[in-house]
Every structure is written in structure tokens, then in C-alpha cells.
Amino acid sequence: MEGIRVVEMGQLIAIPAATKLLADMGAQVIRIESCSRLELYRATSLYENSADGDYWNRAANFYEQNRNKLGLTLDLSRPRGVETLKELIAVSDVFAENFTPRVMRNFGLEYSNLRRLKPDLIMVSSTGYGHTGPWSEFGAIGYSTEAASGLTHITGYKDGPPALPEIPYADYTAAEHTAFAVTAALLYRARTGVGQFIDVSHSETLSSTVPEALMDYAVNGRTFERMGNRHPEMAPHGCYPCRGNDRWIVMAIATDAEWTSLCHTLDASDWLLDSRFADAPSRRTHHDELDRLISEVTHLWDHYELMHQLQAAGVACGAVLDGRELLFDPHLRARSFYRTQIHDASTGMPPLPYAGAPFKMLETTESSVCPAPLMGEHNRDMLSGLLGMPESTLQTLESDGIIGYGPVSHLEPTIVPLEDQKRQGGILDYDPDFKGTVRKEFYPT
Amino acid sequence: MPNAALEGIRVLDLTHHIAGPYCTKLLADYGADVTKIERPGHGDPCRRIGPFPQDQPHPEKSLLFAYLNTNKRSVTLDLKSEAGTRIFHALLNEADLVVESFSPRVMLSLGLDYESLRRSRPGLVMTSISNFGQSGPYRDYKATDIVEYALGGMMYVFGANHREPLKHALHQAQFKAGTNAATASAMAVYRQQLVGECEWIDISIQESMASALRDTASLYSYMGAVRRRHAEHTGDIPRSPTKVRDGHVVPISFGAVDWEVTADFLDEPRLREPRFSTPEGRMARARELDEVLRESFARRNKFETFYEAQKRRGLIYGVVQTPQDVLDSPQYQARGYFVDIEHAAIGTATYPGAPFLMSETPWQARSPAPALGQHNDEILGGKLGYPPGELTRLRAAGVI
Numbered sequence: 001m002e003g004i005r006v007v008e009m010g011q012l013i014a015i016p017a018a019t020k021l022l023a024d025m026g027a028q029v030i031r032i033e034s035c036s037r038l039e040l041y042r043a044t045s046l047y048e049n050s051a052d053g054d055y056w057n058r059a060a061n062f063y064e065q066n067r068n069k070l071g072l073t074l075d076l077s078r079p080r081g082v083e084t085l086k087e088l089i090a091v092s093d094v095f096a097e098n099f100t101p102r103v104m105r106n107f108g109l110e111y112s113n114l115r116r117l118k119p120d121l122i123m124v125s126s127t128g129y130g131h132t133g134p135w136s137e138f139g140a141i142g143y144s145t146e147a148a149s150g151l152t153h154i155t156g157y158k159d160g161p162p163a164l165p166e167i168p169y170a171d172y173t174a175a176e177h178t179a180f181a182v183t184a185a186l187l188y189r190a191r192t193g194v195g196q197f198i199d200v201s202h203s204e205t206l207s208s209t210v211p212e213a214l215m216d217y218a219v220n221g222r223t224f225e226r227m228g229n230r231h232p233e234m235a236p237h238g239c240y241p242c243r244g245n246d247r248w249i250v251m252a253i254a255t256d257a258e259w260t261s262l263c264h265t266l267d268a269s270d271w272l273l274d275s276r277f278a279d280a281p282s283r284r285t286h287h288d289e290l291d292r293l294i295s296e297v298t299h300l301w302d303h304y305e306l307m308h309q310l311q312a313a314g315v316a317c318g319a320v321l322d323g324r325e326l327l328f329d330p331h332l333r334a335r336s337f338y339r340t341q342i343h344d345a346s347t348g349m350p351p352l353p354y355a356g357a358p359f360k361m362l363e364t365t366e367s368s369v370c371p372a373p374l375m376g377e378h379n380r381d382m383l384s385g386l387l388g389m390p391e392s393t394l395q396t397l398e399s400d401g402i403i404g405y406g407p408v409s410h411l412e413p414t415i416v417p418l419e420d421q422k423r424q425g426g427i428l429d430y431d432p433d434f435k436g437t438v439r440k441e442f443y444p445t
Numbered sequence: 446m447p448n449a450a451l452e453g454i455r456v457l458d459l460t461h462h463i464a465g466p467y468c469t470k471l472l473a474d475y476g477a478d479v480t481k482i483e484r485p486g487h488g489d490p491c492r493r494i495g496p497f498p499q500d501q502p503h504p505e506k507s508l509l510f511a512y513l514n515t516n517k518r519s520v521t522l523d524l525k526s527e528a529g530t531r532i533f534h535a536l537l538n539e540a541d542l543v544v545e546s547f548s549p550r551v552m553l554s555l556g557l558d559y560e561s562l563r564r565s566r567p568g569l570v571m572t573s574i575s576n577f578g579q580s581g582p583y584r585d586y587k588a589t590d591i592v593e594y595a596l597g598g599m600m601y602v603f604g605a606n607h608r609e610p611l612k613h614a615l616h617q618a619q620f621k622a623g624t625n626a627a628t629a630s631a632m633a634v635y636r637q638q639l640v641g642e643c644e645w646i647d648i649s650i651q652e653s654m655a656s657a658l659r660d661t662a663s664l665y666s667y668m669g670a671v672r673r674r675h676a677e678h679t680g681d682i683p684r685s686p687t688k689v690r691d692g693h694v695v696p697i698s699f700g701a702v703d704w705e706v707t708a709d710f711l712d713e714p715r716l717r718e719p720r721f722s723t724p725e726g727r728m729a730r731a732r733e734l735d736e737v738l739r740e741s742f743a744r745r746n747k748f749e750t751f752y753e754a755q756k757r758r759g760l761i762y763g764v765v766q767t768p769q770d771v772l773d774s775p776q777y778q779a780r781g782y783f784v785d786i787e788h789a790a791i792g793t794a795t796y797p798g799a800p801f802l803m804s805e806t807p808w809q810a811r812s813p814a815p816a817l818g819q820h821n822d823e824i825l826g827g828k829l830g831y832p833p834g835e836l837t838r839l840r841a842a843g844v845i
Contacts, residue, residue: 001632012560025524025632040700045660049668049815060663079659111804130802133779138755139699144763147695150771152686154614157604162686162693162765163611165603166674172657176624181801183631184450184475188806190638191453196805204782207771208800209467209620211512214569216496217768218783219508224768229591229612232495237591239609246673248610250600252589316587318595320610322671323661326598333585337652338662349591352666358622358656359629360578360647362559384469418670424728425676426666434669442666 002026006094007085008069009109011039013142014202015098016065017175022094022182023068024357026367030092030382031069032085033375034076035404042375043411047349053252054406056375057317057347063081063372067341069372072382075402078347082107084402087387090117093189093240094182098126100137111197120195122185126178130201140202142168149206154213154224162226173200173209175359219266235283236262240295246428248320249303251310259283261313265306267295272359283399316333322428326440329354340442341371350435351443374404449476450806454634457533457540458482458517459524460487463616464650465546466513466629467623471800472542473516474808480536480824481514481815485521485843488817489514498791504817505790511814512796515786519815520824521845524555528844533557535829538567541637542630546574549584558568559645570633570644574626578649596659597654604674611674617841621657622650678735680728682707686765688739692747696754697762703759710757713741755781788813821845 004027010016016031033039041061042322056062063319074090075081086109095114097104104110104125111123125131128140129148143164145275146152156163181198189195213224231237231252236259239250253259257281263271271277271293276286283290298306303319310317321329327338338353354369383389383397397403418430431437447453454477458469466481466489473479483489491513492504520536523529525727537543543562545552552558552573559571573579577589583596594612604611626648633644655662664670673821675685682702686693698707701758715737721727727734742750747764764770771777772795784798791813799808825831825845839845 001635017657021628025743047667050668060660060667064663070797083814125562127726130780133776135776139761140763141697141699141761144761147686147693147763147765148771148774150766150768151613151615151617152695152765153693153767153770155611157608157611161688163604163675164685164695165599165613166672167602167657167659167661169613169786173621173624176621176628176657177800180471180624180631181803182626185806187454187635187638188447188450190635193741194446194805196803198804199802201780201801204777204780205800207777207782208797209617210615211797212496212509212615213768214771214783214797215508215512215794218772219498219791220500221719222495222496224614228615229609232787233590234589239591239595239611241609248595248601250591250595252591254589265755311583311586314587316589316592317465318586318588318592320600321598322601322673323598323658323663324665324671326639326655326658327662327665329596331577331581331596332652332655334581335578335649335652337655347676350825353662354687355658355662356658358625358648358653359628360649361633362489362579362645362647363643411700418668421670425673426678426761428671428673430671431665431669434665438666 004028004031004094005092006096007032007088007092009097009099011098012041013065013171014174015178016097017172018126018178018182019069019096020065020067021179021314021357025361029069030088031066031071031373033071033073035073035375035401035406035408036075036077038407038409038411040411046413046415049415049418051415053348054346055413056407058324066372067354068370069373070378070382072375072379073376075405076107078402080397080400080402084383085109086117089114089121090100092118093122093186095121095123096182100127101125101131102137105189113193113199120189120193122189122195122198124178124182124198126174126200126202128202131199131206142171142202146206148171148203149210151210154226155229156230158230159225160226170202170206174200174205177205202289205328218343230287233280233332235280235287236290236294238291240291240298241309242298242301242306244302245305249298249306249317250320251315251317253315258315261315262310265309265313265315266294268293268297274428289384339369340443341369343371344374346374350439352438353442375407379403447476447749448806449791449809450546450803451631452476454478454542455540456480457536457543459543459545459547459548460574462491463513464623464626465544465713466491467620468572468574468626469517469544470513470515471624471627472630476806479517481517481519482517482522482533483817485818485845488521493818503790504594508791508794511788511791511794518820518824520817520821521818523844524557526844528842530837532825532829536566537562539828540566540569542570542572542634544572544574544626544630549579551577563643568637568641569641570630570637572626572630572646572648574622574648575649575652576649579647590616590618593650593654597651598658599654602658602661602672602674606674606676618650618654622653623646625653630793657765671752678731680715680724680731681735682738687742689747689750692767693765694742694747694750695765697763698759699761700759701838706757706759710754710760711741713737727728765789786810789816818845
């Protein structure tokens with residue numbers, strides 16, 4: 001995507017994660033931030049769980065979503081800030097934003113205005129429920145849009161309420177579709193010279209990934225039942241305890257041959273003689289009893305060891321990896337999925353690993369990864385380099401506070417000591433020696 | 446001028462099940478010319494996955510297959526036969542992009558690996574979708590959706606702390622990887638059209654999951670902490686589906702919960718009592734607090750709560766919509782999300798439509814999912830010029 005310039009007015013995940021995919025593949029992405037309205041992700045999950053110093057440059061969530069981008073701050077509450085943004089858009093290919101529609105209207109940044117500045121501009125607006133319709137101005141985050149999509153209602157333990165994951169899942173689904181939409185629009189523009197407006201609704205993109213449930217209702221009038229980790233056909237199909245604190249393995253048995261392999265590996269050949277487990281329909285009927293028996297055996301096993309043994313026997317299964325295990329997983333390491341980024345010295349942060357792109361282009365040499373920008377890091381480069389502003393103008397913008405290098409109003413970061421988080425159940429545990437462990441694996445020199 | 450974003454892009458689709466077909470569906474629905482190659486006799490195994498109308502399994506009536514294969518044409522081809530390989534290469538000459546989702550090594554065993562295809566079709570883009578990618582120690586491990594949830598890290602942070610980890614219903618890992626595959630394919634085709642260079646894209650479903658996890662691995666690298674699932678009795682408003690009279694809402698505030706606003710909104714004077722007036726008090730009496738909240742929510746209705754919350758500062762509650770709610774949603778209807786598509790075997794059914802709206806090149810349902818081998822004559826006879834007698838022979842030999 002080299003040669004493509006994207007101006008991003010994003011926040012949280014839905015747009016930042018989409019433009020990150022473009023940036024990873026070489027697009028120049030300029031991220032606009034406000035010093036007076038600090039992005040929430042600059043104030044959460046801070047390095048060493050500490051709000052000391054320039055905490056806004058030490059936030060995991062921000063670094064995860066914004067690598068390979070350039071950072072420019074602009075005060076859009078003042079005309080000069082908006083004018084500067086428009087000048088940038090006029091020399092860009094794509095403008096991407098995820099605010100409720102009234103925000104862009106208030107700034108005069110609607111597509112109809114912007115395409116007068118840049119006739120072939122591609123603009124993408126990413127909102128919780130869509131840019132039009134009676135819910136268009138509703139506030140939303142990933143949990144609410146996931147709930148609206150239809151997915152949440154059918155997800156959850158069999159005997160429990162609907163369930164949501166701890167991460168804002170719908171935002172990612174929206175981001176993944178947005179990256180596709182922008183690329184499709186770029187392909188169209190390359191051949192026709194015509195730009196366009198793309199309207200992404202987070203709940204609708206997620207609904208597009210649950211057609212089974214929506215069409216079953218539309219055609220058969222039936223609503224899927226919540227069934228936990230069970231499967232309409234495969235049995236056993238579930239998540240089983242392993243040795244240790246909160247360790248688990250999942251398995252999915254599709255055939256009788258796999259069932260036989262499972263029984264042999266678990267040294268439970270007597271199950272093969274039990275008529276209750278003779279075939280998949282019987283195993284589904286007696287799934288509760290089967291789960292009890294399997295758990296009695298799996299809890300003696302190490303989850304990784306059992307995974308390797310079962311896979312060797314041809315059984316689809318997987319250890320349930322926690323965040324730490326993911327980082328050090330041998331397969332992901334062999335594929336260099338987590339890649340080290342070197343942070344600016346001013347952050348006081350050592351080089352750290354971050355999840356890579358969800359695709360590998362095997363013919364393209366991977367360029368080195370730049371960490372997400374410090375606040376205002378590229379103010380001067382962009383404004384003088386791209387817009388040709390003279391030094392005197394830059395100084396005026398700085399002294400007027402149109403551009404800046406840190407928040408003028410702070411979001412007080414909430415720091416909960418890790419011991420308290422552990423007691424409250426937000427985290428399983430914490431490792432006081434994490435720095436050495438991470439350095440040894442990801443930055444040994 | 447073309448009226449679809451990807452019009453003119455020719456795709457050979459060797460995928461099956463869900464991830465690959467969702468990738469090529471996105472391409473086809475936005476205008477690409479997708480030829481789906483299926484195994485003679487059986488076809489895509491997704492043809493046997495439900496739901497089916499009236500629960501009557503039939504290879505032409507899978508609603509999931511019908512959804513995933515709109516706007517594609519189906520050709521059957523035995524890729525293990527010499528004649529089948531010859532036909533494949535003839536089709537390859539007309540293709541910009543090949544998408545496949547076999548286990549790694551299958552394409553090589555068919556003589557259709559990237560190196561070979563690139564030699565016969567310079568400038569080719571090939572997208573390979575697999576469970577764990579084309580390299581690494583788990584490359585040949587077996588997986589289904591739940592395995593991708595486990596090894597992709599999503600599952601550990603999903604569910605209740607005191608119970609087993611959970612996954613989403615249905616096939617989210619597959620759809621996620623399919624979306625990423627469509628993006629990567631479109632990016633590589635963009636470059637192909639500019640500079641004519643070939644590309645091989647390696648999509649690992651596991652990595653698609655692991656790339657969509659906010660501060661989970663990073664929580665360890667940033668502070669040594671291991672993120673967990675949902676805790677009960679936290680002394681806060683539960684940011685999880687909460688029971689109301691006729692369903693569930695998700696009581697979310699933007700930023701920290703404003704207890705004054707919440708007490709007022711729920712019309713619940715007990716939330717103003719001194720025992721709940723400080724974070725420490727709420728934490729110490731978390732069970733009592735949950736009981737008060739449970740009772741207050743249980744008096745309400747879901748949509749009324751959802752709409753009323755939108756009028757309050759800082760409250761951005763969500764509503765858990767049932768499939769029926771989604772179909773009836775005034776928001777979805779105003780945006781024309783659902784579309785009716787006529788299919789020869791299924792009849793007219795309502796499908797999810799555009800995942801996103803494009804002003805100049807809208808999503809289009811040009812044709813329903815194909816019957817198995819529906820376009821053999823059109824493509825092999827019409828496009829490649831095989832005479833009818835030869836097609837009859839190929840059919841008799843089981844090549845098509």
C-alpha cells in the first residue's frame with residue numbers, strides 16, 4: 001500500500017485497528033489527536049501499571065492499535081485546527097474516522113464538503129450502528145454493538161445469561177471489514193478515478209458473521225439456544241480442566257476414529273465399551289456424564305502436554321492459552337507473530353513485543369516496525385514537510401496551542417494495584433520478574 | 446464505467462467450509478468474478494452444514510452455504526486427475542487471484558503449490574488460508590473453531606472466572622480469518638495491478654484470533670499480569686448482559702460509572718444509601734449491591750432501557766437483540782440491511798446483506814449460490830471452448 005496516504009481521526013479500536021492494517025502494508029497513516037480531549041487508550045493499561053511521567057506515551061492499548069503511524073495533534077475546537085486538517089485531507093487519499101455523525105458535522109467535515117477539496121477522496125465513517133437510521137447518533141462501544149448484532153444472545157453457558165468476551169470484539173470485526181472496504185475502494189479508484197463514502201456499522205458487520213442464526217430465524221422461525229461450548233453434532237466437544245491453576249484444554253471430536261484415539265490417549269479404553277458413548281448421537285445425549293469422566297482424567301495432565309499427545313493421535317484439540325502463554329507459544333514464536341518494537345527513549349520503556357498483522361505477505365520483505373507515535377511526534381514533519389508551512393507558522397501554531405505535545409486536560413488514569421486486581425478477579429496473577437522474562441525472549445541483546 | 450468495486454477481478458476459488466468461502470463471498474459481493482471449484486459428486490462440505498429449511502438436509506439447501514456463496518459460479522473438477530489439472534491450468538490463465546483453504550501440503554501434493562502456479566501464471570496472487578499457517582510446529586495440527594478460540598487466546602478471557610472458558614456460538618474464528626483473507630487478497634491485487642508483482646498470502650486462523658485481543662498478551666509484557674475472565678461481585682455495574690423483564694441489556698457507561706446518574710436513571714433510591722456511596726463501600730458490599738441492581742433491572746424492559754439510557758449523559762447501554770429483534774430492528778430496516786434472494790432450491794429467503802455501505806459501488810446480490818457444477822457448461826464449454834462431446838466424456842470419467 002506504499003504511496004497511499006490516510007488521514008485518520010480515530011479513537012479506540014474500530015478505525016485505528018483498520019488503518020493499522022493499511023499502515024502495516026506500507027500506507028502512510030497520519031493520526032490526528034487532540035490535546036484537549038485525550039484518547040481513552042492513552043490512559044489505560046500503562047507500563048508498569050504506573051501513571052508517572054508522560055503516562056500518555058506509555059499505554060499498551062494505544063501502542064497496540066497505532067504502530068507504523070505518524071502522530072499529529074490538532075485543536076479542532078478552533079478554526080485554524082480544522083483548516084489545517086482540511087489542508088491535510090486535500091493531499092490525502094483516504095480520510096477515516098469513527099465518531100458519531102454529529103461530530104464530523106460540527107467540524108464541517110462531512111464527505112460532501114471534503115470531496116470539494118479532494119474530488120477523488122475516499123472517506124470511511126465507522127459508527128456503532130451506522131451513519132444513517134434512527135440509531136445513528138447513539139453512543140456505543142464494542143460490547144453494546146456486539147449485543148445488538150444477534151451474536152450475544154446465542155452465546156453463553158447453557159444455563160446462564162448471554163455472554164460477552166472481556167475484549168471489545170465487535171470493534172475488531174468492524175475494523176477488519178473496514179480495511180477490506182477501503183482497499184476495495186482504492187482498487188475502484190485506481191481504475192476509474194472515482195472516490196466514495198463508506199459507511200460501516202459495527203453491529204451490522206458482526207451480524208454478517210452470524211448468518212446461521214439470523215437465517216434460521218428468518219426461514220424456520222427458530223432461535224438458536226445457548227449451548228456453551230457444545231456443538232450440534234460433534235461430541236465430546238468442550239473445555240476441560242488440566243493440572244495447575246485455571247489451566248484448560250479444548251477438544252472437538254468429529255468422528256468415531258477420533259473418539260477411539262481420545263480414549264486410548266487418556267488411557268480410558270473402557271469408555272469404548274460403554275454403549276452410552278457408542279456413537280456421536282449417544283455421546284451427545286450423555287454429554288454431561290462424558291464431561292465428568294473426561295475432566296477426571298484431564299485434570300491430571302499438563303494442558304500443553306495433553307495437546308501434543310492428542311494431536312499426535314489425530315484429535316483436534318488445543319491448550320487454552322492465557323496472555324502470557326500466547327507471547328511465548330512455540331508456534332507463534334516460530335512464525336515471529338509477536339514482533340519487537342523499540343520505543344522512544346523518553347518513554348522509559350524497553351523494547352516490547354506486539355501482535356503482528358493477521359496475514360503474512362510472503363513475497364514482500366517485512367519492513368521494520370515503528371512504534372505508535374508519541375503525542376505530537378510528527379507535528380513538525382507533517383506540517384512543514386507535507387504542507388510546506390514555514391518555521392514561523394509552526395511556532396505560531398505551537399504558541400497558540402493549535403498543535404501540542406501532551407494533554408492540556410488530563411484523563412486521570414485509574415491505577416488499581418495488581419494485588420487488588422488479583423483479589424477482585426480481573427487478573428489471575430502477576431509476575432514481578434516480567435521485565436527480565438520479556439527481555440530474554442524478545443530483546444536478548 | 447464498472448459499477449462494482451472489484452469488477453473485472455477474476456478469482457479461482459478452491460476453498461471450502463467457511464473461512465475461505467467468506468473471503469471469496471466478500472470479493473464476489475463487491476463485484477469480483479469468482480469461479481468456485483468443487484469436488485465432483487460431493488462439492489463443498491459446507492453444503493451439508495445446517496440450518497436447512499424445515500430441517501430437511503439437502504445438498505442444495507444449506508442456508509449457510511447459500512449465504513456464503515452468493516454471486517459465485519460453480520464448476521466441478523477432480524484436481525487429482527490429469528484432465529482435471531489441465532482444465533485447472535486453463536482456468537488459471539484467466540485468473541488474477543487463487544484462494545485456497547486446504548491443509549498445508551495438499552496443494553503441493555496436487556502439483557498446485559504457489560511456485561508451480563506462479564510459473565504458469567506470472568503475476569499471480571495466491572491466498573492460502575489454514576488453521577495455523579504454512580509454517581511452524583503446529584502447521585499440521587487439527588483444529589475446529591473452538592481450538593482456534595483456545596490457541597488464539599480469545600477463550601481464556603471469555604466467560605466467568607469460576608467456570609470453564611467459553612467461546613462465541615457458531616463459527617466466529619472462521620469468519621474473522623475469511624475477512625482478513627479478503628483484505629490481504631485485495632491489497633495484493635491492488636499491488637499486482639500497479640506493478641504486476643506476484644504474491645503469496647499466508648493466513649493463519651489462529652493469528653487472526655490472536656491479533657484481535659486488546660491488551661491481553663501486552664498486559665504481561667507491560668506489567669507482568671495475566672488477564673482473566675469475568676469476575677462476579679466487583680462492586681461495580683456489571684458490564685455484561687444483565688437480566689431485564691423481557692431479555693437482557695448491557696449497562697455500559699463511557700468511562701467510570703457515574704453513580705448519581707445511574708441511581709437516577711434506574712430510579713433506585715437504595716443506590717444513594719451511604720453503604721454504597723464510596724468505591725470501598727460498594728466493594729465491601731458487592732453482593733448486596735448486585736442484589737439491588739438485579740432487582741432494579743428486573744423491573745424494566747430491554748428496548749425502553751436502551752432508548753432511555755441514550756438520553757442520559759455517559760450512559761451508552763447496549764441491548765441484547767435476539768435474532769428476531771435484529772430482523773425487526775428499525776435501525777437495520779432503515780438501512781436496508783436484510784435482502785430477499787430467490788434461490789432455485791430454497792425459494793425466496795431473507796439473507797444478511799451488505800456488511801458495509803459504499804456510496805458509488807454498492808453491495809449487490811447479482812445471483813444466488815450456485816448448484817453443484819451449475820456452471821460447468823457455461824465456463825468449460827463457453828469460456829474454455831470444450832465441445833459438448835468432450836464435456837460428456839469428462840462427466841462420464843468423473844473429472845467434472
